[in-house]
Amino acid sequence: IIGITVSKQDNFSQWYQEVVLKAEMIEYYNEISGFFIMRPATMYIWNVIRKWFTAEIEALGVDETNFPMFLSAKSLEKEKDHVEGFAPELAWVTKAGDKNLEVPVAVRPTSEAVMYPYYAKWIRSHRDLPFRLNQWNSVVRWEAKQTTPFLRAREFLWQEGHTAHLTEKLAGEEVLQILELYARIYEEILAVPVVRGKKTENEKFAGGYYTTTVEGYIPSNGRGIQGATSHCLGQNFSKMFDITVEDPAEKGKHINVWQNSWGLSTRVIGVMVMIHGDDKGLVLPPRISKIQVIIVPVGITKSVTEEVKASHAAQLQDIKKTLLSAGVRTDEDQREGYTPAWKFNDWELKGVPLRIEFGPKDAAKEVVSYARRDTGEKGTIPIAEIDTKVPELLETIQKDLYTKAKASFDEHRVVVEDWEKVVPALDAKNVVLIPFCQEPKCEDKIKDLTTTKHDESPDASVPQAPSMGMKSLCIPFEQPKQLVEGTKCLNPECQATAQSYVMFGRSY
Ligand SMILES: O=C1CCCN[C@@H]1CCCn1cnc2cc(F)c(F)cc2c1=O
C-alpha cells in the first residue's frame, strides 16, 4: 500500500482525490467523466445518515415515496422561467433502442416537476394538509464545471423532501425544523460545525420564496461550502401546478398551498473528508465509522512459545467479544505476511478512529495498548475496563473532532468593517461577516471587486494568481453583533444602508 503521496497543506485537491480513492470510498467511473462509483465505505456513512434522518422525519409525519426518474418536457415547461438557467445541466433521453422517442424525456435533476402534477391531484382539502413526502434517490445534473468526488458530481445520491401546508407560518416552521436536522447531521454525526442562515436573493433557489441553508467551512483553503438547503417555495409552485385546497374559512374559495422542499446529498461526505482528513489519509468520526476499533496482534515473534501464542490468541478473541458486546464495531487484522507497521498504516489510511495493539507483553500486564487516529495519542487501558473505557474514548474522539473543527471555523469567521481589509482576510483563509445592504446588484459588484485578476499585484514581477471573488454564503440567523443603526453597506461603491451582517467568502 502506498499511502497519500502529497501533503494536505501543499496540494489539497490532489490530497483529497488520493484520500477518497485510497481509503476505498470512491472509484472513478472511467467510462463517462463526472461520475463516481460509491463503495461500501461510502455507503456505510450514507446509510448511517439515512437511518438517522429517516427516523427523525418519520417522527415529523413525513412519508416515503418514489417517483419516476424522467421528466416530460411538458411538465418542465410549467417551471420554465427558473429552469432556463439550469437548461444546460439537463440530460435528455432521445432514443429507445434504434427508435427516436416521439417526445424526449429529461433525467430528473430534482423532482418538483415530476411530483407536483400529482400533488395537484392528491391534495384537495385542507384536511390533506400538511402533506409531506420524501424520497431517497439519485439525480443527474450535467455539470459544466470541473467535477470532483462527493462535492460536484453529475449524478449524486440525496434525499428530497416535498411538503405542502395551509399557511406560510406552518410552512416556515417546517423549513427551520428540517434545517436543524441538517445541522445536527453535520454537527452530531459528521463532527462538522455549520452556520445556519438564509440565502440572499442572488443565492437562493430562484423558483422558491426563500432558502435557508447550513454553511460549512474548509480550513485548508478557507472556502465556504453550502452544506444542505431547506427552501420555502411559497405559493410559486402551487400556482404553477394548480395545487389548491378549499379555504376552510370561506366555502367555495380556493387557496394555493404553501410548499417547502429540502435536500441533503452525498456532498456531506466530501465535506467531512476534507475537514477531518490528514496526511495519513481519512479520519472518520466514530459515529460513521464501519470499523470503530481495529485490533492488531503485535509482538508475535518466533521466540514466543506455542503456549503463549495460544493464550494470547484466546485473550484477543475475548477482547474482541467484550468490545462487540459493549456496542463497539470491532474487527481484528490477522492478515498473514504483513508487519504490524504495515497494518497500522493501512488502517490509518482508511480512517479507523481507534487502533488496539495487543501482544504478549500487553497480555502479561493485562492491558491493551491503543492509538487514537485523530491525535495519534497512545496509551494503555486495563483489559478489565475496556468495556467502558473504549466507548468513552470513542465519544471523546467524536467530540474532539468537532471541537477542533469548530475552533477553526470560529477563528476564521471574522467581522470586517473596513473594505480594505476584506481581500487580505480572504487571502488569510477567512470567511468574512460584513455589513451588507442585501441588494442583488451590490452583491454582483462585491464579487467583481474582490476578484483579483492576475498582474494586478503591486509588483508585476510576481504575477499574482487570479483569485475568485467572494460570494454571499448566508445571512446568519445568529448575527455576530448588533448592527449599529445607519451603518452603511461595506461595498465602497454602494451608499445604501446595511440590513445586517452577511457572511461572504470564496466558495465551492
Ligand atoms: O434544492 C432543493 C432541495 C430538494 C428539492 N429541490 C430543491 C431545489 C432544486 C433547485 N435546482 C437545482 N438544480 C437544478 C438543475 C437543473 F438542471 C434543473 F432543471 C433544475 C434544478 C433545480 O431546480
Ligand SMILES: [Mg+2]
Ligand atoms: Mg448546481
